[in-house]
Amino acid sequence: MSAQPVDGSRLEGVNKTETEPLVLGIESTCDETGFALVRGHELLVDRTSSSMDQHARYGGIIPEIASRAHLETFLPTLEQALAEAGVKLEEIDAVACSAGPGLIGSLTVGNCGAKAIAAALGKPLYGLNHVIGHLAVDQLVDGPFDGPFIGLIVSGGHSNLLLVNDIATDIVELGGTLDDAAGEAFDKVGRLLGLPYPGGPHVDRHGQAGNREAIKFPRGLSRPKDRIEHRWDFSFSGLKTAVARYIETLQREGKELPVDDICASFSEAVNDSLTSKAIDAALEHGIKTVVIGGGFSANSRLRELLNERAEAAGIEVRMPPLRYCTDNGAQIAALGANLVAAGLPSSPLNFSPDSSMPLNQTHIVEV
Template identity: 60%
Template sequence: MNSGDLPLILGIESSCDETGVGLVRGCELLSDHVASSVDEHARFGGVVPEVASRAHLEAMTPTLRRALDDAGVKLADVDAIAVTAGPGLAGALLVGISAAKAYALALGKPLYGVNHLVGHVAVDQLEHGPLPKPVVALLVSGGHTSLLLVRDVATDVMMLGDTVDDAAGEAYDKVARLLDLPYPGGPPIDRAARDGDPTAIRFPRGKWGDGTYDFSFSGLKTAVARWVEDSERDGRALSVPDIAAAFQESVVDVLTRKAVDACGEHGVGTLVISGGVAANSRLRGLAEQRCAEAGVELRVPRPRLCTDNGAMIAALGAEVVAAGLPPATLDLASDTSLPVSQVLAG
């Protein structure tokens, strides 16, 4: 079957501060447009749910129009609609779900409420083709740090480990604030770390060698805060590049070691890394090195597909449609804590 015979899937993402709309046929990405409200949150040092919800309301229709125009299709051409049903911010999710319901009802098309986290795995297919079965997936973002065993992206996803406190991206934001770097913290810390010495400070590795695949970054954040406070109290010069590099090395060391170990334990030959933090240069570099040493194939989508977007929701929607899973009814509700093992909501 060629791609033109596959259903056209519209994906809508609104779980946090990006309004994303994507159009996909199978593993072919036709368009992907995102309207971000990150600048509106920057002065608060984090996402403000009410601000995010209002931004989604304003951005939804124009973002949809741009996606349709870019793909060269009409809304009536869409065969099914997939929307993020969770996890995420309640008000933000509600905007996307309400829009998806309206389009589904008006067009008479099936509606699928899908899991945001699993969408981060499915999006890799738009970059590298169909996923092997199984894969291990490492999801690293501002809200989530999870390690998954994915036997089938539409039907069989199992949590291997999760963060017990701060997510990796959240730790980046908090440490950036300590170092007077801008929000969001990931890119400026990554840039600063390139001029620093990752061995200058030995920061702790949370849950290192504890026999689980869970993560913890709260203690690391506290260790950085104490280092900064002690340096200021003792009159020691602060090297922002060294602190950034040492902090970043602690984060990526634990992430990559546990992810590669999980591949070995479960006999899996492919690791997928996605989520906003997957754009981090040191994470990509160390993952490449450790995967090569372990004989594991590494797949990382391009940075634009790692962050929240509608294409990842459309990609997962294409998989659930291909699997013949039942669509949701129009009473589909959001689930802010939708478990990753539940690919479909409703």
């Protein structure tokens, strides 16, 4: 992807009293309605309203409920964010919103709201790749990226390795999951064990108390042939099935489930695959930094193991604080600020959300 000059007329209203444009970020890919304001790499405010409690009774996200929740919380959350930052809506210089991947209904609500704001203010609008935002948000904590890095995206819907030469203009997808994402696999194992939804945090908690070596669960794509054909890819479906069969066998024999050990051994199998391939990709491409992002990056064992392996390999790890791991407006505002700074063209007001936006595309440029 190459940078293109932005239409200067779209940015005539940029606040000249500040050195950096003020970017409003709007997140609405799933069950969080998020708003944030970023100037350069400085976060002014980050407000999020979640509908997670409304989905818990169903054991998963219900798209219709998520869409209605966005409608109900959009304006109140926006007003709270502006008030907290002490900013008036007309002071905003650019609007950025998540345009994909995500639930089409949730994206549509957020996109319509973002378009209304941008049109009313006469400001440029950027329909962004929500997944790339999970990496961009780290700049608000650790400062701007100073060179290429390997991005490890881990969430309920994604497990991907990216070669990021420039967060705004040059991203290459090295590989991804062939089936379940890491977060999705954790939630499913949590359900198998009868843990509350979402299962990921509960599996993580039980895993911390268990023996990681108690059960030898398989590592996906670990055969020599797979290491050649799918060097940077992941697979967790077979692992999930192995856990299910182990549980079924014990239940059939009337034995008590060693929940802590199951969670610990399962977690180790997932995180072994994620971290080994991330470090391998960095070494292969001669890159000294790995940046991790996404909801599953809150997993304690993932953070511990990645830091251990990175230190041994002489590689720096950048990972945002836990508050920025789940979906939030800050990640969208941060990426939007990158695009504005790079002089990239804004998105047309008539763009449609793209639930399958490729990971080498930072934003929607033309319809």
